[in-house]
Amino acid sequence: MRxxxxxxxxxxxxxxxxxxxxxxxxxxxxxxxxxxAEAGSAAARSLLRLQVELASGAVRRARFQxxxxxxxxxxxxxxxxxxxATPLAAWHAIDAAGIRAALExxxxxxHCALMxxxxxxxxxxxxxxxx
Amino acid sequence: xxxxxxxxxxxxxxxxxxxxxxxxxxxxQFGNPASDHALGRCARxxxxxxxxxxAALLGAGSDEIVWTSGATExxxxxLKGALEFRGLQGAHLVTSRIEHKAVLDTCRYLETLGVxxxxxxxxxxxxxxxxQVLNAVRPDTTLVSLMWVNNETGAINPVAALAxxxxxxxxxxxxxxxxxxxxxxxxxARLPIDLLSVxxxxxxxxxxVGALFVRKRPRARLAPQIHGGGHEQGMRSGTLxxxxxxxxxxxxxxxxxxxxxxGRRLTALRERLWLGLQALPKIHLNGSETQRAPGILNVSxxxxxxxxxxxxxxxxxxxxxxxxxxxTREPSYVLRALGRDDELAxxxxxxxxxxxxxxxxxxxxxxxxxxxxxxxxxxxxLWSADETA
Amino acid sequence: xxxxFDNNATTRLDPRVLEAMLPYLSGPYGNASSLHxxxxxxxxxxxxxxxxxxxxxxxxxxxxxxxxGGTExxxxxLKGVTEGARPSRLLYxxxxxxxxxxxxxxxxxxxxxxxxxxxxxxxxxxWPRFERQLAAGATRLVSLMRANNETxxxxxxxxxxxxxxxxxxxxxxxxxxxxxxxxxDFARLQAxxxxxxxxxIYGPKGMGALIVRAEVELHPLHHGGVQERxxxxxTExxxxxxxxxxxxxxxxxxxxxxxxxxxxxxxxxxxxxxxxxxxxxxxxHVERLPNTVQFAIAGYEGEALLMQLxxxxxxxxxxxxxxxxRGExxxxxxxMGIAREIAEGAIRVSFGKDNTEAEVDRFLxxxxxxxxxxxxxxR
Numbered sequence: 001m002r003x004x005x006x007x008x009x010x011x012x013x014x015x016x017x018x019x020x021x022x023x024x025x026x027x028x029x030x031x032x033x034x035x036x037a038e039a040g041s042a043a044a045r046s047l048l049r050l051q052v053e054l055a056s057g058a059v060r061r062a063r064f065q066x067x068x069x070x071x072x073x074x075x076x077x078x079x080x081x082x083x084x085a086t087p088l089a090a091w092h093a094i095d096a097a098g099i100r101a102a103l104e105x106x107x108x109x110x111h112c113a114l115m116x117x118x119x120x121x122x123x124x125x126x127x128x129x130x131x
Numbered sequence: 132x133x134x135x136x137x138x139x140x141x142x143x144x145x146x147x148x149x150x151x152x153x154x155x156x157x158x159x160q161f162g163n164p165a166s167d168h169a170l171g172r173c174a175r176x177x178x179x180x181x182x183x184x185x186a187a188l189l190g191a192g193s194d195e196i197v198w199t200s201g202a203t204e205x206x207x208x209x210l211k212g213a214l215e216f217r218g219l220q221g222a223h224l225v226t227s228r229i230e231h232k233a234v235l236d237t238c239r240y241l242e243t244l245g246v247x248x249x250x251x252x253x254x255x256x257x258x259x260x261x262x263q264v265l266n267a268v269r270p271d272t273t274l275v276s277l278m279w280v281n282n283e284t285g286a287i288n289p290v291a292a293l294a295x296x297x298x299x300x301x302x303x304x305x306x307x308x309x310x311x312x313x314x315x316x317x318x319x320a321r322l323p324i325d326l327l328s329v330x331x332x333x334x335x336x337x338x339x340v341g342a343l344f345v346r347k348r349p350r351a352r353l354a355p356q357i358h359g360g361g362h363e364q365g366m367r368s369g370t371l372x373x374x375x376x377x378x379x380x381x382x383x384x385x386x387x388x389x390x391x392x393x394g395r396r397l398t399a400l401r402e403r404l405w406l407g408l409q410a411l412p413k414i415h416l417n418g419s420e421t422q423r424a425p426g427i428l429n430v431s432x433x434x435x436x437x438x439x440x441x442x443x444x445x446x447x448x449x450x451x452x453x454x455x456x457x458x459t460r461e462p463s464y465v466l467r468a469l470g471r472d473d474e475l476a477x478x479x480x481x482x483x484x485x486x487x488x489x490x491x492x493x494x495x496x497x498x499x500x501x502x503x504x505x506x507x508x509x510x511x512x513l514w515s516a517d518e519t520a
Numbered sequence: 521x522x523x524x525f526d527n528n529a530t531t532r533l534d535p536r537v538l539e540a541m542l543p544y545l546s547g548p549y550g551n552a553s554s555l556h557x558x559x560x561x562x563x564x565x566x567x568x569x570x571x572x573x574x575x576x577x578x579x580x581x582x583x584x585x586x587x588x589g590g591t592e593x594x595x596x597x598l599k600g601v602t603e604g605a606r607p608s609r610l611l612y613x614x615x616x617x618x619x620x621x622x623x624x625x626x627x628x629x630x631x632x633x634x635x636x637x638x639x640x641x642x643x644x645x646x647w648p649r650f651e652r653q654l655a656a657g658a659t660r661l662v663s664l665m666r667a668n669n670e671t672x673x674x675x676x677x678x679x680x681x682x683x684x685x686x687x688x689x690x691x692x693x694x695x696x697x698x699x700x701x702x703x704x705d706f707a708r709l710q711a712x713x714x715x716x717x718x719x720x721i722y723g724p725k726g727m728g729a730l731i732v733r734a735e736v737e738l739h740p741l742h743h744g745g746v747q748e749r750x751x752x753x754x755t756e757x758x759x760x761x762x763x764x765x766x767x768x769x770x771x772x773x774x775x776x777x778x779x780x781x782x783x784x785x786x787x788x789x790x791x792x793x794x795x796x797x798x799x800x801x802x803x804x805h806v807e808r809l810p811n812t813v814q815f816a817i818a819g820y821e822g823e824a825l826l827m828q829l830x831x832x833x834x835x836x837x838x839x840x841x842x843x844x845x846r847g848e849x850x851x852x853x854x855x856m857g858i859a860r861e862i863a864e865g866a867i868r869v870s871f872g873k874d875n876t877e878a879e880v881d882r883f884l885x886x887x888x889x890x891x892x893x894x895x896x897x898x899r
Binding site: 162165332 | 623
């Protein structure tokens with residue numbers, strides 16, 4: 001698919017770039033070092049799945065899938081980028097406010113950033129072995 | 132750039148524009164149509180010619196056309212005017228849940244004044260059946276308001292069948308014909324509809340002008356909603372915008388002449404578009420397959436969220452619902468009313484075709500949509516779950 | 521070419537305004553409320569026009585609600601402020617435009633007490649009486665015009681505003697005729713609501729605005745749609761909004777020169793009228809719009825004179841260009857206490873920026889010809 005060339009609905013630049021070319025979109029096959037989490041719901045028209053594959057205590061790959069508006073998709077892409085670039089110990093510092101600031105998400109799309117924080121918290125719980 | 136949003140607004144027809152320009156430009160054509168001198172009479176004559184053109188499209192008499200600033204005002208005037216004239220307290224009104232906001236919001240307002248309103252839910256095909264309406268009317272029912280063609284799905288309501296039945300019961304019948312006028316034949320000489328709203332900018336005329344048909348025999352009486360100099364038989368005051376009205380008249384003349392041919396052409400194009408989209412699995416047509424206005428195709432694409440879908444398609448101008456409700460991001464209330472769940476309602480596109488739509492545009496649009504839906508489904512956790520299930 | 525002296529009824533669209541409108545009258549352009557590309561361009565144009573009008577009348581752009589014209593603006597103001605409020609009292613000036621007058625009177629049916637604010641024989645508000653009126657009971661809204669459409673009389677609206685606010689009421693100002701002819705400063709007038717119209721300032725017909733301070737609780741006249749913050753539903757008339765904006769910008773730039781020009785024409789006309797026997801200029805000694813003269817010539821019925829003038833190619837009127845009350849003497853003049861038989865002779869000349877001294881001279885000559893004892897039978 002040729003990415004859309006014009007941002008006619010004026011999404012913020014960080015959102016638009018990630019929406020049109022989500023380099024980390026995809027799904028990791030199940031494995032002992034693959035962890036997954038989801039947040040949101042189809043009925044609310046926003047659903048985000050985040051997956052990481054670990055190798056010797058560090059992230060080897062992060063992938064996301066999203067159903068929702070361009071901001072929701074951009075949140076997934078941004079999280080996957082960050083997780084690949086951030087030491088595990090620093091993940092807890094990533095929150096909705098940080099996501100909003102990084103993607104310049106406006107007030108009316110703030111719920112997308114919250115969903116990003118939710119999915120990351122859920123992922124951390126999965127990884128720590130807690131239910 | 133492919134414009135597929137004709138149900139929201141249409142481009143001004145070049146011929147309409149040419150008809151309007153002298154009334155914006157010429158030295159002798161700028162008078163106030165209410166003025167009693169030569170310039171006024173000149174403008175007044177143009178307004179009256181346009182009135183007969185609009186009347187002719189509807190099979191109405193010229194003296195049954197009241198100019199307004201658009202369909203929103205027409206709908207407001209019809210509902211508030213009729214109920215205020217007949218008495219608001221305890222009056223009962225029947226309408227549907229898929230009416231345009233101008234009707235629905237007016238009904239909600241009337242409820243605050245003591246009017247009781249029944250909102251009918253359409254069938255899964257988006258049509259309000261005549262029997263539903265007849266079952267809902269009561270001895271105290273003053274007015275039924277039903278749209279002829281739904282703006283989101285194109286579904287056609289059985290207003291022709293209803294009109295005489297409501298007349299027999301002595302109930303006023305208002306029809307919002309904004310999406311029907313110029314697209315389907317309307318003959319008010321034959322159909323006992325009492326009030327009917329039309330808008331110029333949905334049929335290649337200018338924005339900011341509309342009309343309300345107000346039947347003379349038997350006379351539908353209205354309390355005016357805009358008071359002033361007593362223009363428009365006292366039903367709607369305010370200086371008439373000659374150029375706008377002339378444009379509306381010209382647009383109606385063109386629509387009347389082109390209707391049959393254009394209807395056939397748009398139906399064929401719509402079918403071609405629908406066929407092109409069949410390359411995708413799990414798509415749903417919203418609204419009736421058979422009782423449908425020529426130019427409107429509303430489709431839900433499971434797994435592809437509507438806002439992202441539109442963002443993926445910058446070269447297509449399409450709508451995810453009524454143009455008037457797109458400022459809110461709730462899924463279309465119309466699709467919800469005909470039983471679509473939030474997800475499918477939120478993954479819909481309204482593709483509306485018109486006078487300047489070509490086969491090549493339709494083919495290109497179908498190809499782009501198929502591609503974009505595929506991309507978003509690929510991205511969606513739901514879709515993969517669907518496939519593996 | 522007819523001589524057009526009826527610029528208070530409507531004005532000819534300025535070619536520069538037409539030029540601004542043309543892009544929005546061609547090609548596919550979207551509904552300003554839809555989200556796609558043309559929609560965005562249309563929305564930007566609508567917001568630019570809002571700024572242009574705000575500049576002319578010194579208000580905030582967000583205080584502007586687009587309407588279909590002055591009549592709708594007046595109706596929206598009066599009905600929108602009274603809707604949902606416990607009925608009390610509403611006052612309007614005795615010489616108001618029919619849009620205010622009839623909108624106000626329609627509110628009686630909703631339980632409102634409706635009274636007029638009296639004017640003197642010069643058309644100016646009778647201030648002592650107005651003050652007593654305000655003191656006499658609770659009032660929700662007072663509607664006064666900035667300048668009268670027939671006589672051109674200018675009211676001291678800022679003075680009224682102080683009294684009205686002290687009485688706890690809102691003030692609506694009908695500035696349809698004043699706007700573009702004299703300085704109309706929404707903030708300085710202390711108005712709460714103000715009506716303006718496009719086609720009186722060389723903009724397109726079918727376009728107007730109501731300016732509303734944020735504190736005013738206003739209900740919509742047209743329900744449906746989210747346009748204009750939910751206060752005025754309906755697809756925006758983009759071309760006309762753009763035209764109104766352009767006309768407003770030109771009016772702001774040219775206000776001084778236009779006013780000076782029409783004032784010269786008015787003085788020329790009035791000098792000529794004084795030379796005619798038995799000509800009377802209404803409200804001739806108070807502050808008036810620079811372009812407006814309303815007069816009568818004793819012994820001559822206005823309608824008959826107008827018809828003769830029309831035949832000779834002069835477009836003038838008796839007063840307001842309204843469909844109702846044709847043949848009836850002006851309620852404005854009657855409200856000023858002018859006798860019926862004199863009011864029936866009223867002729868209004870309203871100049872515009874494109875009128876010339878030569879046209880005034882031709883008009884005076886025609887008038888002199890028509891009022892020679894032999895030219896036309898006196899009543």
